[in-house]
Amino acid sequence: MAENDFHLEEKLTAWHIGIALGALFLGTWFGPLQVLQHVGIDLYGKLAPGIKSYYQGLTLHGVLNALVYTTFFIVGFLTFTTVHSLNEKLRHPWLNILGFVLMAVGLVITAVPLLLNKASVLYTFYPPLQANVFFYIGLTLIVVGSWVEGFGLYYTLARWRVVHPGERTPFIAFGSVLTMVMWQIASLGLAAEVLVLLIPWSLGWVQGTDPLLARTLFWFTGHPIVYFWLLPAYVSWYGMLPKQAGGKVFSDPLARLAFWLFLVLSIPVGLHHQFADPGIAPTWKALHTLLTYAVTFPSLITAFTVIASLELGGRARGGTGLFGWIGKLPWSDPSFSAQALAMVTFVFGGIGGIINASYNVDLLVHNTLWIVGHFHLTLATTVVLSFIGISYWLIPKLSGRELWSVRTARVQVWLWIIGVVPFSLSHHLLGLRFAMPRRTMLGDAPYLSAEWNPLLVLAAVGGVLLWASVLLYFVIVLGTVFAARKLERPVEMPVAEAVRSPEDTPAWLDAWKPWLIVSLILIVLSYGPPLADLIRNANLSSRGLQLW
Numbered sequence: 001m002a003e004n005d006f007h008l009e010e011k012l013t014a015w016h017i018g019i020a021l022g023a024l025f026l027g028t029w030f031g032p033l034q035v036l037q038h039v040g041i042d043l044y045g046k047l048a049p050g051i052k053s054y055y056q057g058l059t060l061h062g063v064l065n066a067l068v069y070t071t072f073f074i075v076g077f078l079t080f081t082t083v084h085s086l087n088e089k090l091r092h093p094w095l096n097i098l099g100f101v102l103m104a105v106g107l108v109i110t111a112v113p114l115l116l117n118k119a120s121v122l123y124t125f126y127p128p129l130q131a132n133v134f135f136y137i138g139l140t141l142i143v144v145g146s147w148v149e150g151f152g153l154y155y156t157l158a159r160w161r162v163v164h165p166g167e168r169t170p171f172i173a174f175g176s177v178l179t180m181v182m183w184q185i186a187s188l189g190l191a192a193e194v195l196v197l198l199i200p201w202s203l204g205w206v207q208g209t210d211p212l213l214a215r216t217l218f219w220f221t222g223h224p225i226v227y228f229w230l231l232p233a234y235v236s237w238y239g240m241l242p243k244q245a246g247g248k249v250f251s252d253p254l255a256r257l258a259f260w261l262f263l264v265l266s267i268p269v270g271l272h273h274q275f276a277d278p279g280i281a282p283t284w285k286a287l288h289t290l291l292t293y294a295v296t297f298p299s300l301i302t303a304f305t306v307i308a309s310l311e312l313g314g315r316a317r318g319g320t321g322l323f324g325w326i327g328k329l330p331w332s333d334p335s336f337s338a339q340a341l342a343m344v345t346f347v348f349g350g351i352g353g354i355i356n357a358s359y360n361v362d363l364l365v366h367n368t369l370w371i372v373g374h375f376h377l378t379l380a381t382t383v384v385l386s387f388i389g390i391s392y393w394l395i396p397k398l399s400g401r402e403l404w405s406v407r408t409a410r411v412q413v414w415l416w417i418i419g420v421v422p423f424s425l426s427h428h429l430l431g432l433r434f435a436m437p438r439r440t441m442l443g444d445a446p447y448l449s450a451e452w453n454p455l456l457v458l459a460a461v462g463g464v465l466l467w468a469s470v471l472l473y474f475v476i477v478l479g480t481v482f483a484a485r486k487l488e489r490p491v492e493m494p495v496a497e498a499v500r501s502p503e504d505t506p507a508w509l510d511a512w513k514p515w516l517i518v519s520l521i522l523i524v525l526s527y528g529p530p531l532a533d534l535i536r537n538a539n540l541s542s543r544g545l546q547l548w
């Protein structure tokens with residue numbers, strides 16, 4: 001079949017990714033300033049003039065990296081993957097354009113109070129910390145814009161299904177659309193929190209708010225958001241990376257099963273962020289612990305299936321023996337090595353996650369630097385390094401230019417790993433051994449102990465190396481877009497074949513209704529009673545605080 005012309009779709013993707021990378025650049029700027037502050041080196045005045053406090057910087061770091069970079073990159077990437085995988089142009093491009101405009105306007109509206117120090121509430125914006133209302137309005141627009149773009153993708157898939165009755169949805173499009181569906185259900189909690197509680201409170205229409213209810217609605221979205229970040233990487237690990245490694249998808253049914261399990265299990269686990277919150281009965285926390293263990297299962301399936309798929313590639317490239325195939329993988333391709341190293345990192349991030357999920361064990365590490373170590377393995381490496389790997393073929397594809405320097409890209413990837421290992425290890429240890437608090441301007445803390453110093457220095461070294469890696473990444477991106485040679489051969493999205501034809505995959509693994517029903521039932525069972533209780537006893541008495 002002839003490839004469609006995806007000029008509009010690719011332009012739209014490029015805009016999303018351009019904004020995402022702008023956010024990443026500004027957001028990561030604060031990372032090294034934070035770790036250096038922790039060892040008493042204060043560079044804010046020199047490198048971030050105009051920033052009023054550590055906490056304003058930390059808010060920018062979290063919001064720009066964890067919320068803005070991710071959402072823009074993901075929506076752009078999923079648009080690209082859906083249309084290319086289906087070989088179907090956007091059914092209603094105006095919907096996707098409208099969604100993008102909403103997201104972009106939302107970003108500007110959020111950015112103003114952030115930069116004016118009127119929204120230094122950290123990226124979880126827990127009340128009673130209170131931001132200027134435009135911060136909440138802007139974030140809402142970003143989320144609503146992503147929903148609108150999601151609908152644009154559903155119409156496109158629906159159209160494909162009409163033209164291809166009875167055929168299995170191509171895996172990449174399937175995973176992409178499922179990610180959007182999961183996100184839309186998951187983000188209802190955030191929508192309720194912001195629209196019902198925070199905006200009226202920030203406008204002064206109500207005097208107080210209920211922090212516990214707000215936190216519970218927040219984490220209804222806040223946990224599954226981590227899978228909204230992870231699943232696009234999984235789309236690439238399952239659907240593309242085997243091709244890049246010269247292998248095949250080991251099992252199409254297992255790949256789809258993993259995605260369905262994420263749809264069903266991502267949401268009813270959010271209370272694992274609230275083990276320490278009073279006012280929620282332990283029964284519900286224990287249930288969420290069990291369901292959290294369940295949601296690790298699709299990641300274990302992924303570990304098995306993706307490694308098997310890569311093994312097929314390594315063996316096809318001449319690898320032999322139990323481990324000999326690993327060395328034969330295309331490690332010199334930075335797009336591959338970034339994603340393979342992201343996977344290895346996820347083994348450790350995943351183990352940490354299971355520790356956190358264990359109700360009583362979490363009480364030891366909750367709100368300490370351990371958690372910062374955890375999410376710099378999962379989000380800041382597994383996900384971000386995967387996205388970087390993807391961008392090493394996607395940006396050449398979108399710009400029509402060759403990757404500016406493959407050798408620099410290889411260095412960038414390894415430098416990231418060399419930075420994140422000491423960074424993350426030291427944060428885990430500081431949290432576990434000394435219960436050092438997270439989100440704290442430690443350099444000025446009167447209780448700082450000399451015993452903590454060696455690990456804090458290690459963290460700072462890791463943080464600075466990570467920064468160097470990010471800066472190198474931006475040199476490569478800018479070099480590619482503005483200075484590289486025009487592509488001689490067009491770049492294509494890598495699409496891995498499956499060992500057995502997807503048409504052999506059972507039909508129940510390509511049917512939405514049963515999975516959506518189970519997903520809703522589990523949400524009602526796990527969140528219905530505790531939320532009903534919190535709403536019945538809602539106490540709108542906390543006044544807003546602006547601390548910094």
Ligand code: HAS
Binds near residue numbers: 326354355366375
């Ligand atoms: Fe988490 C806190 C539990 C995964 C992100 N997490 C956070 C926070 C963030 C975050 C940002 O239960 C902090 C939130 C805040 O600011 O307060 N997390 C888990 C669990 C998992 C998990 C059970 N987290 C993630 C992912 C994230 C992320 C993914 C971002 C993308 N997390 C928690 C809990 C807390 C928490 C508690 C709250 C703690 C507290 O006290 O506040 C699981 O999904 C992990 C399952 C993963 C695995 C690993 C499978 C391995 C694979 C790789 C295989 C490939 C190989 C490579 C081996 C079981 C798939 C082979 C390669 C070759 C080349 C051969």
Ligand code: CU
Binds near residue numbers: 224226270272
């Ligand atoms: Cu979580």
